[in-house]
Amino acid sequence: MLKSIALALALVSSGVHAQQAAGPDWGACPDDKIGMQCADLQVPLNWQKPDGRKITLKLGRLKSTGTSEGSVLVAYGGPGAPGIGMTQRLGDWWAKLRERMDIVTWDTRGYGEQFGGTSTGLPCTWTRVPLPDFPADDADFGRLSDTNRGYAEACRNKDPELFANMSSADHARDMEAIRKALGDAKLNFYGASYAGFYAQAYAGLYPGQVRTMVLDGTWNHSTSDWNGELEEMAKSNEQFIDRFFTWCASHDCQDVPRLWRGLVARADRTPIPAKSAGIAYTGRDLQSFVVASSRQGPDTWPALAESIRKASKGDASGFVPARGARYPDQTTGVTECVDWPRPAKRADIDASIARLRKVAPNAGTANTIATASLGCVGWPTPVTNPPTALPKGLPPLLGAGAWGESDAVGRVVAQVPGSSVVSFDGPGHTLYGANPCARDHINRYFTDRTLPKPGTKC
Known part of the structure; x- marks a missing residue:
């Protein structure tokens, strides 16, 4: 009798292991037109409670398309994104790499139907809201905290447990579950934009499980000096404007740099009206517009110069974007607010403003996480995935990026001996899809673990 029970248990156990070894139960994706297969994977909602609720x-x-040598896991950022739908649209990107590797992606947790995803989602929609003003006093800071908390609670109440478990580290733990399900000995990962935060979290959690890792057009979340990293972001924005001003020196806009400083100072005192839209922009608003336009390169610079001239005469209509006059605005969500350190008091904000304006007098605080994190003040969940330097023991990593991004990703991979960065000396966001030279280097790294020489430009 005991032998029969033992045999039955052994058979059940071997069946479970055989199912795990077989990997996901792949089938045709709904409405697929490129031959993509889909599968479900159950993972813990809270990785600290592995036996609890599953999503x-x-x-x-x-x-x-050839003999597979393994998988490359792909994420496009977001901070969360429908990887399946995006890969179906961008399938041509991966044609060369697919000659030797399977391309695997996933719809990230929490970002459900309203974002085009099909994984378990948080059933609420993050709306774009105006970027908050800097609080003028402690009472302002308290009002900002209350406003943000009310905004967040509307989503949190839909599913408090999922709301609290959507950090980049949670995505990284999902990545490890995917790697195990695929049966890959180690992870090959391509992370674009915000998905580079997933990569950095994974590298910190599972350094021994990394085979290759590409961070394309991302930012540095692997630092023990977050204030210093914020200053580097501001310096990068200052460089964008400096390039524009340098271009103006040899074109018909030599007056613009002088006009710009005066315009920002005036707008900080009294916002400049945009008469075509019936709104007005502060100095920080204008800095945000100019940083964004400057980083797009010379094609946008003649119009930018004219917009600055027009605003200096009292009409900021040239800065009103097609997508809405409320911009600069933001969509601060649950991933950002548990990844980014947030100011605990108004004095923290004041100190950050002073530092960034000192290192970036033209760009100021605009378009940095120091400004974006204003939307996280008062957030009802703590920062669960704070910035942390990378551990020892990682294999060489590969970074990629255009203006500014290559510098930021360079600060990440410089922590790992033997790593390299492919850079493009021009505008853009991420390189793999748009830059064939960078794509070739990245593909070679994934297949052969061959890194380009340091300082490689594409």
Whole structure:
């Protein structure tokens, strides 16, 4: 009798292991037109409670067109994104890499139907809201905290447990579950934009499980000096404007740098009206517009010069974007607010403003996480994935990026001996999809673990 029970248990156990070894149960994706396969993967909602509630991750796979040598897991950022739908639209990107590797992606947790995703979602929509003003006093800071908390609670109340478990570290733990389900000995990962935060979290959690890792057009979340990193962001923005001003020196806008400083100072005192839209912009608003336009390169600079001239005469209509006059605005969500350190009091904000304006007099605080994190003041969940330097023991990593981004990703991979960065000396956001030279280097790294020489430009 005991032998029969033992045999039955052994058979059940071997069946479970055989199912795990077989990997996900792949089938055709709904409405697929490129041959992508889909599968479900159950993972813990809270990785600190592995036996608790489970959620579903939807996986997608483009099988290798040759003999597969393994998988490359792909994430496009967001901070969360429908990886399956995006890969179906961008399938041509991966044609060369697919000659030797399977391409695998997933719809990230929490970002459900309203974001185009099919994994378990948080059933609420993050709306774009005006970027808050800097609080003028402690009472202002308290009002900002209350406003943000009310905004967040509307989403949190839909599913408090999922709301609290959507950091980049949670995505990284999902990545490890995907790696195990695929049966890959180690992870190959391509992370674009915000997905570079997933990569950095994974590298910190599982340094021994990394085979290759590409961070394309991302920012540095792997630092023990967050204030210093914020200053580097501001310096990068200052460089964008400096390039524009340098261009003006040899074109018909030599007057613009002088006009710009005066315009910002005046707008900080009294916002400049945009008469075509019936609104007005502060100095920080204008700095945000100019940083964004400057980083787009010379094609946008003649119009930018004219917009500054027009605003200096009292009409900021040239800065009103097509997508809405409320911009600069933001969509601060649950991932950002548990990844980014947030100011605990008004004095923290004041100190940050002073530092950034000192290192970036033209750009100021605009378009940095120091400004964006204003939306996280008062957030009802703590920062669970704070910035942390990378651990020892990682294999060489590969970074990629255009203006500014290559510098930021360079600060990440410089922590790992033997790593390299492919840079593009021009505007843009991420390189793999738009830069064939960078794509070739990245593909070679994934397949052969061959890194480009340091300082490689594409």
